[in-house]
Amino acid sequence: MEHVYNGxxxxxxxxxxxxxxxxxxxxxxxxxxxxxxxxxxxxxxxxGLKGIIRNIGYLMIVSLATILDKIMGSSEAIRTIVIYFxxxxxxxxxxxxxxxxxxxxxxxxxxxxxNLIGEEENDGNTTxxxx
Numbered sequence: 001m002e003h004v005y006n007g008x009x010x011x012x013x014x015x016x017x018x019x020x021x022x023x024x025x026x027x028x029x030x031x032x033x034x035x036x037x038x039x040x041x042x043x044x045x046x047x048g049l050k051g052i053i054r055n056i057g058y059l060m061i062v063s064l065a066t067i068l069d070k071i072m073g074s075s076e077a078i079r080t081i082v083i084y085f086x087x088x089x090x091x092x093x094x095x096x097x098x099x100x101x102x103x104x105x106x107x108x109x110x111x112x113x114x115n116l117i118g119e120e121e122n123d124g125n126t127t128x129x130x131x
Contacts, residue, residue, distance in 0.1 A: 013066035
């Protein structure tokens with residue numbers, strides 16, 4: 001079991017504060033996503049699985065960033081930026097999910113979240129992003 005922990009720790013660049021915060025935020029998003037599904041009565045067998053797959057993808061990208069830092073000899077700059085990006089994205093997802101459940105947030109925050117996460121511009125066409 002210790003070898004598994006050490007292997008994961010090596011791939012993620014250690015269990016420092018940014019990685020721990022990312023893991024906590026990932027758990028919060030997972031829980032909040034389930035709350036939204038239950039609250040909005042949109043049960044789907046694959047909801048939880050999609051969240052787990054997304055989290056595995058995040059950790060793989062953090063691992064890739066760690067490896068790139070080691071190859072380039074930098075001081076964890078790429079890894080840190082990637083982790084902070086994922087923390088920010090997941091934090092916005094938490095706010096968006098609670099907004100969808102009716103948590104009172106200022107309209108400006110809700111509009112900003114909708115612009116940042118809800119829609120993305122693609123060659124002038126607006127398409128909904130699947131979460």
